[in-house]
Amino acid sequence: MLQLISLLVENKPGALLRVTGVLSARGYNIESLTVASTLDPELSRMSIVVDVDPSQRAQVIKQMNKLINVLQVSDLTEGPAVRRELALIRVRATPQNRAAILKEAEIFGARAVDSSVEGFAIEATGDSEKLDEFIEVMKSYGESEVTRSGLVAVSLEAKKLKLAPPVKKDLDLETKTDGVLK
């Protein structure tokens, strides 16, 4: 099944590598992954869709939680969340079907963001199924090329961010240094 997880991650070097590394090492296939900064520039939000056996869903969340740079993990596969994907589609148009393509885009709530004699670049957002349909329709008009963003989501429930507090290290601060100084 496809599982959508949302991670809040510290912007530390290698954070993406750690996340994808654990997923691949544990044998979970990444269907899509997006990363971008959040309101707090020190944190990033990752939205990841993984293909896993339903019995492994909890394990995926636990493995993500073990990562030291990951502050919060949410499973947004179900439940109150808005899930959206963006697709940019370049479709080749003929003088005969240009109007029809634009009409079709309008029906899907998509819009042309570039127009040339060869055709259009169209931007569409929606859930993945809707985009699948729209892309099928566009393909029927002519040669198309598609770039999809992968799913991003925002939970509709406020989830309190639980952070570990600072730790006082039991260090012997009085330790005499050996006195060799530069």
Add this chain to the structure above:
Amino acid sequence: MSANLMNGARILLECLTREKVDVIFGYPGGVTLPLYDALYDHPLKHVLVRHEQNACFAAEGYARSTGKVGVCLATSGPGATNLVTALVDAMMDSIPVVAITGQVTTKLIGSDAFQEADTFGITRSCTKHNFLVKKLAELPQTIHEAFHIASTGRPGPVLVDIPKDVFQATTHYTPVSHIHLPGYKVYTEGHAGQIRRAAQLIWESSRPIVYAGGGIIAAGASEDLRELVERVDAPAVCTLMGLGGMPSGHPNFISMPGMHGSYASNMAMTETDLIIALGVRFDDRVTGRLAAFAPHAKVIHVDIDPAEIGKNRTADVPIVGDCQKVLEKLNQELRDSADQKERNEAARAGWRARVRDWMHEHPLEPEFSSDEIKPQHLMSEIDRISGGEAIVCADVGQHQMWAAQFIRFNHPRLWLNSGGLGAMGFGFPAAIGAQMANPDKLVFAIVGDGGFQMSIPELATVANQNLPVKIIVMNNGYLGMIRQWQELFYNNRLSAAELISFPDPEKLAGAYGFKGRTVEKPQHLRAALEAAVAEPGPYLLNVRVSPFENVYPMVPAGGAINEMVLAPPQPVEA
């Protein structure tokens, strides 16, 4: 100049001193020269090993035998890549190690510079966490974070990669008093409600068994474990990683479960109605075929790592917490509810009698012969000398299983072995680390003729440090476990299993300036071992054992653990 202007190398040594590190195991290289220069007149003890992999194994031996963080040091590129096997080993067995590696100068990173490797990328998956320190200002914080991560929660290896220019740069050093890792959450206490439910399940059970693992040792929970076992009066098994968690001589202890576990353990693990799983991970070598494992059992699973709970076997009562803290509370619950003990006590008495019968039916008993030294005979002689008190470092293979079966441990942190990874070459360098940490203890490195030859360069290290490690080579002339599987599952086609040309131990040890010999006759074994132990320095004892002995009981791969092969099907021709 200000009084605390120091270079990165010296700041690193300051931080290590504040972490109370007393010894580091390492091997120098180009980019760590500034650090070695700082070590030259620093009181911190450095042990020069002969291969970086063994620096990390030695750090593990130090950590496994003390519970403190072991520290190893290697240079960039080949030095760092040589650590990888031992880091994975520490990861699999949850051993606290901090590995420090040098890296090429910051400006050269990514340029395929001489002795450059992507250490950060390579070690991402073989550490609990790793760091690349690009600025000197981050160094003290990072070092203390590394020790904190390595030693808390589920322990594990942490690597800190430090470029040469960071060692060389100077700054005003201010000691760090706090660290903040907001995403690093460790739950140690255990959920009170779940602990109460666990106590309830225990009193309701008729056939309980305690299944204790490495988590007991990591948490220092041996006393609490013993109290639990006695309070419930349940049979108890310790996994390969948990041996010593219960005194081997305890009347409730029925040895190790799993592939080469005791008959009683495997039967009891199959027939039980309640598994009290403590700091274990239901490893495939313990469970055999998972679908057939403990089919009638409910499971109480205590582990500090939430991801272990429910990973392989669903838990009826999951408890995330430190084994020591949880067991202390569970024992309190059991004390408070002691009036319930009688409810099922008659059934539990019957269960105990049944487990005892299994023990008598097929006990783990050493084999003896008057013509040749049986490997089990060797282990029982080492056991006699140790009396449950010596540190025993095993390598990987048949000898490891026989040692686990026949050598008793009265305390935790005496049995050191590569459990999860099964890394040959572990035993001897681990013994070096253990002996450094425990100079007054008797330390055995029990190794096969295969694994020993993987770590043979460290003979120089024991000679050099005059460490009185007793190296006991169980020499059967074969990669014994390979030969056993080839015999049993590959029509005895012994492909690449025979080890021809073992060096003369007397000459070999002699070349390094200490004593060694071979013993072949069973009647000479005891005296030879006693002479080795009596020697004040290191000793290499090569014990020629019968070559075709197999480890039994054995659960064939993919089998259920109650489907054990208890004895050889028929004698095998040489």
